[in-house]
Amino acid sequence: MVAGCAEKGIPIEIVGSGSKRAVGRPIGNAMTITTASLRGVTLYEPSELVMSARAGTPLTAIEAELAARGQMLAFEPIDIGPATGAAHGTQTIGAVFATNLSGARRIHSGAARDHLLGVKGVNGRAELFQSGGRVMKNVTGYDVARGLSGSWGTLAVLTEVTFKVVPWPETAATVVYLNLPDNLAVELLCAAMAQPVEVSGAVHLQAPLAARLSHPGLKTMGKSVTALRLENFSGAVTARKQKLKEALRVYGKALELDHRETLEFWSELRRLSVLPHRQTLLWRISTKPTMAAKLVQAIKRYMPAEAFYDWAGGLVWLEVPATADAGTAEIRRAAAIHGGHATLIRAERSVRASVEVFQPLSPAIERLTRGLKAAFDPAGILNPGRMYANL
Amino acid sequence: MTLSRLPEPDRGVLARSTAIVEDLEQLIGSEAVIADEDGRRVFEADALTAYRRMPLAVVLPRSTEDVAKVLKYCHQNRLKVVPRGAGTSLSGGALPAEDAIVIGISRMNRILNVDFENRTIRVETGITNLAITEAVAAEGFFYAPDPSSQLACTLGGNLAMNSGGAHCLKYGVTTNNVLGVRMVLIDGEIVDIGGPYLDAEGYDFLALIVGSEGQFGIITEATVRILPKSESARPILLGFGSSAAASSCVAAIIASGIIPVAIEFMDKPAIAVAEAYAKAGYPLDVEALLIVEVEGSPEEVNRLLADIVEISKGFQPKVIEASTSPEHSARIWKGRKAAFGAIGRISDYYCMDGTIPLSKMPEVLAKISQICAGHGLKVANVFHAGDGNLHPLILYNANNEDEARRAELAGAEILKLCVSVGGCLTGEHGVGIEKRDLMGVQFTPADLAVQMRIKSVFDPQWLLNAGKVFPLEAVEMKEAPPESTHRAA
Numbered sequence: 001m002v003a004g005c006a007e008k009g010i011p012i013e014i015v016g017s018g019s020k021r022a023v024g025r026p027i028g029n030a031m032t033i034t035t036a037s038l039r040g041v042t043l044y045e046p047s048e049l050v051m052s053a054r055a056g057t058p059l060t061a062i063e064a065e066l067a068a069r070g071q072m073l074a075f076e077p078i079d080i081g082p083a084t085g086a087a088h089g090t091q092t093i094g095a096v097f098a099t100n101l102s103g104a105r106r107i108h109s110g111a112a113r114d115h116l117l118g119v120k121g122v123n124g125r126a127e128l129f130q131s132g133g134r135v136m137k138n139v140t141g142y143d144v145a146r147g148l149s150g151s152w153g154t155l156a157v158l159t160e161v162t163f164k165v166v167p168w169p170e171t172a173a174t175v176v177y178l179n180l181p182d183n184l185a186v187e188l189l190c191a192a193m194a195q196p197v198e199v200s201g202a203v204h205l206q207a208p209l210a211a212r213l214s215h216p217g218l219k220t221m222g223k224s225v226t227a228l229r230l231e232n233f234s235g236a237v238t239a240r241k242q243k244l245k246e247a248l249r250v251y252g253k254a255l256e257l258d259h260r261e262t263l264e265f266w267s268e269l270r271r272l273s274v275l276p277h278r279q280t281l282l283w284r285i286s287t288k289p290t291m292a293a294k295l296v297q298a299i300k301r302y303m304p305a306e307a308f309y310d311w312a313g314g315l316v317w318l319e320v321p322a323t324a325d326a327g328t329a330e331i332r333r334a335a336a337i338h339g340g341h342a343t344l345i346r347a348e349r350s351v352r353a354s355v356e357v358f359q360p361l362s363p364a365i366e367r368l369t370r371g372l373k374a375a376f377d378p379a380g381i382l383n384p385g386r387m388y389a390n391l
Numbered sequence: 392m393t394l395s396r397l398p399e400p401d402r403g404v405l406a407r408s409t410a411i412v413e414d415l416e417q418l419i420g421s422e423a424v425i426a427d428e429d430g431r432r433v434f435e436a437d438a439l440t441a442y443r444r445m446p447l448a449v450v451l452p453r454s455t456e457d458v459a460k461v462l463k464y465c466h467q468n469r470l471k472v473v474p475r476g477a478g479t480s481l482s483g484g485a486l487p488a489e490d491a492i493v494i495g496i497s498r499m500n501r502i503l504n505v506d507f508e509n510r511t512i513r514v515e516t517g518i519t520n521l522a523i524t525e526a527v528a529a530e531g532f533f534y535a536p537d538p539s540s541q542l543a544c545t546l547g548g549n550l551a552m553n554s555g556g557a558h559c560l561k562y563g564v565t566t567n568n569v570l571g572v573r574m575v576l577i578d579g580e581i582v583d584i585g586g587p588y589l590d591a592e593g594y595d596f597l598a599l600i601v602g603s604e605g606q607f608g609i610i611t612e613a614t615v616r617i618l619p620k621s622e623s624a625r626p627i628l629l630g631f632g633s634s635a636a637a638s639s640c641v642a643a644i645i646a647s648g649i650i651p652v653a654i655e656f657m658d659k660p661a662i663a664v665a666e667a668y669a670k671a672g673y674p675l676d677v678e679a680l681l682i683v684e685v686e687g688s689p690e691e692v693n694r695l696l697a698d699i700v701e702i703s704k705g706f707q708p709k710v711i712e713a714s715t716s717p718e719h720s721a722r723i724w725k726g727r728k729a730a731f732g733a734i735g736r737i738s739d740y741y742c743m744d745g746t747i748p749l750s751k752m753p754e755v756l757a758k759i760s761q762i763c764a765g766h767g768l769k770v771a772n773v774f775h776a777g778d779g780n781l782h783p784l785i786l787y788n789a790n791n792e793d794e795a796r797r798a799e800l801a802g803a804e805i806l807k808l809c810v811s812v813g814g815c816l817t818g819e820h821g822v823g824i825e826k827r828d829l830m831g832v833q834f835t836p837a838d839l840a841v842q843m844r845i846k847s848v849f850d851p852q853w854l855l856n857a858g859k860v861f862p863l864e865a866v867e868m869k870e871a872p873p874e875s876t877h878r879a880a
Contacts, residue, residue, distance in 0.1 A: 047646035048749045048779075070648065100590065111590055113598060114567045127837045135746040136560075136778035137818035139553045139602050140826075140833055141860065142842045143566065146598035150590070167648035190508045196531070196619045236691045286588045288509050314509075314589050341592035359592040364582040369594055371848035376841070387593075 002157065002381070003126035005031060011384045014153035016056055016092030019081035020099060024152060024386045025357050026349050035094050038159055041065055043134065050117065050134050052162040055094025062093050066165055074166040075112050076103030076270055083272040083282055084346050094158045100150035103270045104201035104229070107193070107311040109166070113149035118162040121148065123155065124377025134162045153383040154391070155376040169231035173241055174201075174257035174265055177248070179223040182206070182293035186313035188251045190289050192228050193312050195247050197240035201229030201266055202312040209274040209308050209319075215265060217255070227257075229266060272317070274308055280319050281326050281347050287340030289313030295338040302330040322348070328355045335359075358387045394442060395824050398858040400490035404447070404470060411470065412448050415492070418464055419457040423498075425449040434493050437478040437485040438540075439825055446473065446487035451495045455573060455581055455611040458494060462609065463579025465492055471857050472577070474605035476548030477519065479540040481742060482823030484552060484604050484859065491857070494609060496547045502526050503612065511570060511587045513614045516547030520554075523615065532617040535562035538819070539731070550610050553602030555819035557653045560777035562618070564819070566601040573612035574600065577850045587614050599845060604821055605856040607849040624652060624686035626723045627696050629703050630677030630710030634658055634772075635753035637679035640706040641776045642749050644683065647702055649695060654777035655682040655727050658756070661734065661771040661784070662726075668733035671726030674710045681776065682727055730773045731784070740771075740784040741798045745809030746818035747779045755812060759783050762804045766797040780818035781809065807832050822860045830862055843869050 005012050013030040015021065035056035043052035046069045053062055059077060066072050077096045082088040097119070102111040118132030131144035148155055177188060185204040192199050203226070210218060210225040218225050228244065230237050245254050257265055268274065275282055287295055292313035299305050299318065308317040320327055326347050335342045341359035344352065361369055366388075373380070373391055385391065404411070412426040425431060426448045436443045447470075452458045465472050471491035478485050487493050499515040500522070506512070507530055512523060520541040523534040537556035538544055544554070550572065555564040562568070571585030584600070585591035600607050631637040641654055657665065657673075657680045666673040673680060685695040696713045703711065714720040734740055747755050756772065763770040763785060774782040783805055787798035806816050806826065810833050816826050830839060843861060846853065853866065 045748065045750060047642040049645060050748075100595070102590075106589065110563060110567050113595060114563060123841065127841070129835070129838045129841045131838065131841070133813070133815050133833075135748060135780075135814050135818070137555055137564065137746050137775075137780045138815045139555075139819055139821050140815040140817050141822065141830065141839075142845055143553065143598050143602045144841060144845070146566065147595050147845070149598070150595050155594075166650070170648070190510075193510060194507065194531075194619050196621050232691075233694065235694060236687060239688060239690060286590055286592070288506075288587045290506075290508050311589060339586060340588050343592075361593050362582070364576070364580055365584065365593060365596070368582070368596060368848060372594055372596075372599075372845065375844035375848050 001033065002122050002124065005381050006124055006126055006379045009379050010381060012381050014157050014383055016095040017058065017090040019086040019091040020084070020095060022084040022086065023080065023345055024352070025389065026353050027383060027386055033157060035092065035157065035159065042160065043162070046071060049165050050162065051165050052134060052160060053093050054160050055092060055158045057093050059091050059093055059096060060089050067168070070168050071165045072168050073115065074105060074109035074164070075115055076105040077101060077112060078103040079271050080345060083275045083277055085277045088271050093161055097149050097161050097163070098151065098153050098158055104203060104266060104310055107202060107314065108198060108200040113146050115164040116145050116149055116161065117164060119145040119148060119158050120160040121156040121158045124379060124382045132162065136164065152386050154373065154387055155382065157382065170233040171237050171259050172229060172231040172262045173237050173259065174262045175228045175230070175241060175244055176218070176255040176257060177226040177251050178221060178255065180204070180226050180251065182296060182307065182309070184251065185224065185226040186289055186293050186309060188226055188248055189228070189312035192244060192248060195244055197230060197244050198232070199228050200231045201227070203227050203269060204309040204313070205274060206307050208306050212274045212276070213265070214268060215261060227265065229262060275317055275319055279322050281322050282345045283318040283320065283331055283342050284345050285316040285318060285335055285340055285342045287314065287316065287335065287338055291338040291340070292316055295334050295340065298334040298337065299331055303327050324351065326351050326355050395828055396863060397444065398488065398863065400488060404490040408447050411468070414464060415448060415450055415461065418460045419450065419452055423451050423453065423457065425451070434475065434478070434487060434495070437480040437483060439481055439483040439486070439823065442483050442486050442824055444487045444489055446491055446493045447489065449493040449495060451498045453498050455575060458575045458609050458611055459579040459581055461492065461494060462575050462577055465854060466578045469852060469854065471854050473856055474547070474551065474609050476517065476545030476551070477543045479544040479548065480552065480821065480823060481744070482817065482821040482825040484821050484823040486824050488858065496545065496609065496611065499611060506587065507532065509587060510617050511614050512617050513587070513612065514546060516550065516610050516613055517545050520544050520546060520549055527617050531620050533620045534615060534617055535568050536565045546613060546615070547610055550601050550613060551603065551605045552821040555780070557655065557775060560654065560775070561650050561652045566598060568616045569597060569601060569613055570616060571614040572597065572600065572610045574608040574610045576608045577855055585614070604823065604860050606846055606860060607855065621686035622688045623692055624684055625692050625696065625714045625720055626682050626684040627699060627714065628710065628712040628723050629681040629683065629708050630674045631679045631706060632677065632709055634679045634756045636706040637681050638749065638752035638756070638776065640681065640703050643702050643705060644699055645777065647698065649685070649698060651683050651685050651777065653682070653684045654775070656680070656772065656774050656776035657727065657730065658772040660769065661730055661773045664733045664737060664771065665726040665730040668736065669726040669729040671722050673726050677709050682723060727773070734771055734784055734786070738786040739789040740786050741802050743781065743783045743785070743802050743805050744817045744820040745781050745806050745814055747781060747809050747812050747814035749779050751812040752776070752779065755781070755808060758808055759805055762808070763801050766801045768794070768798060768801055778818070779814065803829060824859055827860060828862050836865070839865050840869070
């Protein structure tokens, strides 16, 4: 099918479940290839911490199978479906790696791409190829598998992925600080990450976003919420909690969430439930943690904005009012001044068609990007324009 | 040994060598260019010493701009370039060629910025791996990847080969710890990829560049993650009556939910040699030894070691010895750390680096013994068991040509065995020159074509580290790179 389209130059839109179809630049007049029928776990060795699955396998099925053996995906893939108008919990495992969208535990355990061991796929030349494998350590040839992560289906159709899994921690707890302004909150998050207690989640929610949490104590306070997650066996979590609170004493008195509340709190963040689907725009900004609060402050000079800081401040989810140009110039300028890059995650189709949704590239990187695209997909038929116009 | 075929040097280039050296001296100064025979001899090989080639010249630039000048010149004059860090590659990754310019980055070893708050460090890539950790240790941080050559090897070499180390079971390898690089492309253009933030924009070029064995460009600066060091760490020594019991114990530990920082494996021949040399107090009546290290607070370490002892009892351990003090820990590690050197004192050895799925370990270890015995050779095994990265050391006499040839045949059979059970040719040493001709065992022609086209995007004329990674026949037969990958004038 890819061969036929390549010959005739017919564009192909690659879809898993379609949960992220409203993200990226719109693709016009394309045939659709769906991997949804490529389902099933093809290899699972719990004692080797490895699993392979066909690309269209729903993430929920993967996670259920892992949970049955006390394991999980360490990078806690985030579900942007609900924030962009799709149902939650529908994404496929192929799309998780094709978009490299990781959740809160990324800061401790690495991103989706760090857990990808191997892929099978079809490139725009209709060649079946594979890269990597099923073992943890592999430097045989170039790391094409990891190189395809985050390419949003513009280089190849993934048909099967092999990835690392990890054991569920025995228990988890969350330490919460209330009412800190952004700059102090990020300072606290950075200080926590420097402690040898293996913080596995470090977030700050501005007060209006904290009000959208379901935890009855936290949602009604009208205060910002700064939260740190600890995971380990229970003796270690108790001791580390004490150490952490001691080290952060100057930031005030801490609340604690127990194991059950912790699971609930972080799973809400994983679904971005504090950023529900609405008419506003949603930006995702990657920066140096210590620059995050200043960056948000700089943007606020031009537009109202509400922020959810993840990764100790290194990732900012920013909700801003809908405008025709999506505030692109101001947001990208702020990112350039403070260091980092910004992706427009939620906007009307017409807006996404007219502005740069993904961070514009430097001339040298753009040239390499075009070269890589041509190497995989010389006819330019795979998800054309999804990431960059004319590519 | 029947060595891999090296590309024929370009006679036209050799004839111009005097003029080329003069040009290089003009470009970056004569003190940065080594052209005399004794000076070049130092660079004729890396740690895979079976291969030696005198380079045309060696340049040791002091800045990214100088690297750019040299690469631009080489590109314009179609000269081959061999990037070099400290020359510790075990796969011939830094092997020169007679018609190539070696660009060594060892003089570029400055620390540019340490950012404890954001937990990153920016360095020039000629810095040694260990010097990165030393720069941040006083504040309680460390740089995680720790290849055993870390005292000498450079970050540049680590990036090129995607180096691992004993602790990567928990902390990952180089690619998992690098955030951004400054790289000089073959035409002299300087590009910045990624930065001091997580997940660079656009395509994941960092993933492609790290592990590209110096074939995409020369990285002169990098930003890497630093991590807070754990409060304490302690090993436990476990001895077993069979290799199968030891490897089953490894699988059971991991399946239990414990992720140790390291699980090292030694078999009987390796234990005997290491103990004779290092006097670490290893038991000599066991078939296999595990060193399992866990970290955390002292209480956490106690609990984890107790759990591991409990798990190990299912596999009839003959020896259980948990470290009780820092001195004790050092003694337990002493034998393992000295093992390669100790074996090197009694024999020449050929070190393999295949990775296999853990569940295949007993079967593969038995077959490795059979393969070596079939060639009339002995083998010792010392390796990272937690991630299945084997290091069989095939013992042979380098002065006996027939024995050397048999060692190489046995090595190739072992690597094919690793691939056949679902593993790979190399877990951390890289393909280089050494395993180049075995790539067809692991990859189809289409798989290799996909990789070679990426090489052409970065280096259309294939000047960077030529003759490595891919079988020469595959490179000679490759299709011309598509027009669009050439740079517009």
